[in-house]
Amino acid sequence: MDKLNTLVIEDDPLFRKVMASTLGLCEAPAGARSSAKGAGTLAGHAIDFAENAAVAKEKLEKDHYDLCFIDLKLGDRDNYSGLKLIALARSKGIYSVVMSSHDTEPFIQKAYELGCDDFYAKGNEDNNVSQVLARFWQKREKSKEENIFKERFITEDSATKLAIGEALKYAPSDLPILILGPSGAGKTSLARLVHDFSRRKGEFVAINCSAYTEDLLEAELFGYKKGAFTGANETRKGKLLLADRGTLFLDEIGAMSLKMQTKLLKAIEEKTFYPVGSDIPETSSFRVISATLEDLQCLINEGRLRFDFFQRIHGLTIRLKPLSERKDDIFPLISFFTKQGRRLSFTQEAKTELLGYNWPGSVRELKKLADLLMAGEEGRVQAETVKRLLNSLRPEEGASGFATDEQYRFALRQGLNEAVDRFIDGIVETGLKAHNNRKYATMRDLGISSRMLYDSLKRLNVPLRKSTRRKPPVPITSIDTATATGRISVPEALRSGTAAISNVNSIEVKEEVVA
Amino acid sequence: MTANQTEILEQLIHDVNSKCASLKSAAALLKNVSDQERRELLELMAQQAEKLTKVIAAYKDQ
Structure with a gap:
């Protein structure tokens, strides 16, 4: 979680002290991504104070705050200058909370009209402040997640949003994550998103286990020493070492041999491994995210996935739906894919065609279609064009792409x-x-x-x-x-x-x- | 009661309310804080009580 900056605008020194103690003691809501220092409380966050309107104005204009508690009357002769500060705080995108003994209807109405997010009467801080913070976290998380679903993992499907939210909740932990879903559903995108939210300092290193034979996979994962085998002309770091302090994404784990699973299991457990041809161990602290399009139970039943290896990689399991089961995402995705290029518009018939198609290649197939449409002649896309291009994307029966x-x-x-x-x-x-x-x-x-x-x-x-x-x-x-x-x-x-x-x-x- | 008197009374009610609210919240905190913080709070609470007395005395004088 980012470090929060909170400003308390209050003229009463006792109340400033109350706020300092209360904010330091408040529990963060369950699920809020907490910093190491302030885990479970707001103690690790910065709290700043302003004792009058002039200081508050200066601080609000100059510094960055996420949250602001505002007293309406700042001094005995003050003319409710706190009201003016609400507007200033809101213009800076700060979550603004009014705390006042002036909690009569006209003041409450005025404060909300000026854009405050919360209003409570002073005198019950231990209860009110924690509720305000819970609402603040909720709004902040929601707004962050909405951005994610508009910019990083485009979806309007509530189940998919829930699954991604769940994965991101555990992003800062070391918990291994297993992503299940058909090809093209966004497994790699989700793995990268989790890494980006993990605050891990290392790299995101991905490897598709199905793209290598056993020997090559071992060399890719563990690295090798010069002369370890024919063609090993130089010593090379493996993916495990490259992912040190970062994330190792193992795609298509179902393709990994049992022997390789055993070797990798040991490396994951001990964080130590031997590159091919080397007798000097390497150490790497990586978080594992794996993915497969195959049925896990089937893999285990068929003896193709070791149960102990499975246990080691499936701390949290996330299932991604194929595009055919979240067709509401088709147009937001097209809009996203064409964002930097040619914008498209679809006739009603073309839309029907897109919605009627079952998208066997999921989002990847839609991306290909969007690329073809952007490069095509029509800005206003007709149904016939959609049909023709979708046909061109399907592998022909009996062609080499049959397997x-x-x-x-x-x-x-x-x-x-x-x-x-x-x-x-x-x-x-x-x-x-x-x-x-x-x-x-x-x-x-x-x-x-x-x-x-x-x-x-x-x-x-x-x-x-x-x-x-x-x-x-x-x-x-x-x-x-x-x-x-x-x-x-x-x-x-x-x-x-x-x-x-x-x-x-x-x-x-x-x-x-x-x- | 004149408009001015009403205004003064409203001001007094606010001041008393506000200061009592601080005292109430501070009192609620006392059991959960460290000794050092408790001492600081008690000192500020005493000052607050004094201010409260002064506010009421000032109103009486008016």
């Missing part, structure tokens, strides 16, 4: 053979569900052989029922010939390049099977 990021990471981890099997099993399972477990219909629609189906069912642990009747096999050719005769499996045929993964549904089936 998802998650599939690619799985292949990196488990090998392509496993990835192909997993892909086939997923398709087979979906096909069976669509056909009420009717195998023939599934094979026919997917265009696969019985062998491929049964291999998949075996991997899926689906109990196999023996066939009651069997039709004689008809001659088969090409890829199915090889698979049906058992020379190679269909996945192998796919792997060997005989068929592309995206063309699974184009393999011709010439074998008829009745299960």
Whole structure:
């Protein structure tokens, strides 16, 4: 929390003393981000005093204050000069509180008309001041958060605001944060925001764990010594060390191998680690924020995420909704993306088109669209333009972009053979569900052989029922010939390049099977 | 009562109110502060009580 500057304008020395003691003793409201020194109280904040109107005016004009307590009558012969000071304080954006024994209706009305935020009658300071401060904190937090949602993480969705507010509440702590959400939902933006609000002196260091093989990830995270491996021509600092006194953001942690999780767990717990090829330990004090788009429970159940590692990284879990679930954010986001460039306007039909789209790429996809629209010909955007550009953003079926990021990471981890099997099993399972477990219909629609189906069912642990009747096999050719005769499996045929993964549904089936 | 007398009375009420309010708040603080601060508060409270007496005496004189 920033250090607060408070000015108390009061002519009575006893009351000045009362205010000094009361402000020093007041509890900050729960959730208020407190400074180390003044945690839980306002004791660590600066309190300044002015005993008459002239001094108060000078201080208000010259210095910076966040909060100001104003007595209306400053001296025996004073003509309520405190009233004039309200207007001055408000013009400086200071939260102004009138404390006066002149608490009759005309004075209260006048003070509020001049812009004071609070008014209370003197004599019950221990109760009133704490309530005033609670209202001050509330207003300040609200105003800060509103700025965040307009400038840093654009959203009008109340659940998303709540989630981000929760994350920011813990920003100054060392608590690890785990951010869950689909690709493009803003996980990295939130991690950076938390870092910026953490008051950590070090850097925000991000790494996408899915972008590296295990060895490379180790070198990236822990750094390496010159000559540690082929290509290590110089000693290099790892991300852990670069994040010293800062934040280490581990994106796509689901892609990290178990071995790497073990190594990282140790480094997180001990804040000490060995760079690759070095026997001299390095020390780094970093806060961990991690993110994944995958289902955590699934990762743990499948044994892809160590439970102890999970426990270490999930102090606070924040879920970010995809754009499809917070469509009220579409236009504020477009407005934000186009802020520095060409401003756009949408026809009603274009708006309907944008709101009707399900945004599989979430905010990232919207950003791409905004960039395309800014570079386009229309300032007033038509529905047809939106449709055309959204189509251009979608990956074409069967194109090289067919494999998802998650599939690619799985292949990196488990090998392509496993990835192909997993892909086939997923398709087979979906096909069976669509056909009420009717195998023939599934094979026919997917265009696969019985062998491929049964291999998949075996991997899926689906109990196999023996066939009651069997039709004689008809001659088969090409890829199915090889698979049906058992020379190679269909996945192998796919792997060997005989068929592309995206063309699974184009393999011709010439074998008829009745299960 | 003349307008002037009313004004003087209003002024007195405010002064008494204001000073009593300080005394009340200071008294409420006494149990929660350090010995040093308590001494300072008591001294200021005594001065305040004196001022209060003077204000009332001045009104009587008028």
